[in-house]
Amino acid sequence: MFSKVLSAAVYGVQSKVVQVETDITNGLPSFSMVGYLSTQVKEAQERVRTALKNSGIQLQPKKITVNLSPADLHKSGTGFDLPIAIAIAASYGLVDRERLEDTFIIGELSLNGKINGVPGILPMAAKARSIQCSRCIVPWQNQKEARAIEGIEVIGAETLEQVLTYLQTGEIPKIEENIQEEAENPKEKPDFYEVHGQDGAKRAALVAAAGFHNLLMIGPPGAGKSMIASRIPGILPSMTEEEAIELSAIYSVIGKLPPNGSLIKERPFRAPHHTITAKALCGGGTIPGPGEISLAHCGVLFLDELPEFHRETLEVLRQPLENGSMQIHRCGYTYDFPAQFMLVGAMNPCPCGFYPDLSRCHCSYTAVRRYQEKISMPLLDRMDMMIEVSALSYPQWNQKTQEMSSTQMRKKVERVREIQKERRKGQSFLFNSRMGNQELEEYCALGTQEKKLMKKAFDELKMSARGYTKILKVARTVADLEEKEQIQTEHLQEALCYRIGNGIYR
DSSP states (O other): OOEEEEEEEEEEEEEEEEEEEEEESSSEEEEEESSSSHHHTTHHHHHHHHHHHTTTTTOOOOOOEEEEOOOOOOOSSSSHHHHHHHHHHHHHTTTTTHTTTTTTEOOOOOSSSSEEEOOTTHHHHHHHHHHOOEEEEEEEGGHHTTTTSTTTTEEESSSSSHHHHHHHHOOOOOOOOOOOOOOOOOOOOGGGGGSOOOHHHHHHHHHHHHHHHEEEEEOOTTHHHHHHHHHGEEEEEEEHHHHHHHHHHHHHHHHSTTTOOOOOOOEEHHHHOTTTHHHHOOBBTTTBBBOHHHTTTSEEEESGGGSSSOOOHHHEEEEEHHHHHEEEEEETTEEEEEEEEEEEEEOSSSOOOOOOTTOOOOOOHHHHHHTTTTSSSSHHHTTTTTOHHHOOHHHHHHHHOOOOOOOHHHHHHHHHHHHHHHTTTTTTTGGGGOHHHHHHHHOOOHHHHHHHHHHHHHHTOOHHHHHHHHHHHHHHHHHHHHTTOOOHHHHHHHHHHHHEEEEEEE
């Protein structure tokens, strides 16, 4: 008898429907599986056979054929165990086949029939909803994660026997919740009021956060670059529900969601060490997985000591910085990982760190140039803002002034986000840094005086077209902070300062 169960496989952070088909006929007893399967999936036949036996179902000796369709997609992982077991049970007439028609099933089986959790439930549940399934049966450990997707009934099950009972009678499994949710003890977050002085750097951080602009800070050791970078996530605007689902899907496929299965609603801050490889930074592997740039999606990727990273590692950032995604090609497939992150970099101006203070720096000009040339000009051109963070004198560090807190700065950033939303009413939201050519023409129109200033700057600074548009985008953000509808000369002047006063001596 033929039976079919709907399940899914994850490719990148997207999910594709997989139909688990079984056919049981008389003949020489055998259990064969086809459909371009990995070793993990092929091993399912032993787990399924034993789990069914230990759940009270003794399979009659027949010829069992299992096909995972479509056959041209490579299937991996252990999430097909449960749908295979249910499809076999349906072929033996042990469950209500009609109930299976709009039921999505995912889960790994232990030999004793217990259902184990699997990664990637969030995108799989989203796929189930998109094909209009009524319900989704998932491991009980993953049920809260799946319930983040609205519009589909989620049934969590602890054992294979519970699933079989539900499909026979419609009785929803009653599971005693034994996951103890940790009491929320919010960690104290780093705050900008702890940063003494550095008003220029804090202003630049505010502008960068308001428009989601890439920022490079250059200065001597101990000037406060890392301190400022670690506080930027605290002033970024709150995540939308759509952003939270996108980010949580990335963490779901690597099994790194919070223990309670809730969505991630805080913008991430990722700070990989400079010894990281290109694959770990951007994603990859035999079965491609997300890298640090995808784990920083909707948040901040902080690269400290930028020239210490391998040049080839930094160069792979070019595509995601432009496109907001990372594409990896493996075995004829393209895996697409979201990577709309805000890049914050920090570096010393020379090997010893103190150039151009010649009283402390003893590096030759050649050494300084060689050190800075570790970062290519095409990568530098993709930085929206570049600033110097100078060392503070003792009076500057010790002055008793009321520093602006992260809460105050975040209010300004949230206001700018509202302005950006209002400007694009009826369209999808875009940070200023993500504006395309059409938006630039519409929202960054310049007056006569402003055009003269930009023409002069373009010629004298030998700007690239990319550099020119980045100045316009930053100026748009500065104008939004001042709540001005039109970009004015002073806004352009501030944006220009973030491109030319950067301590890069080339």
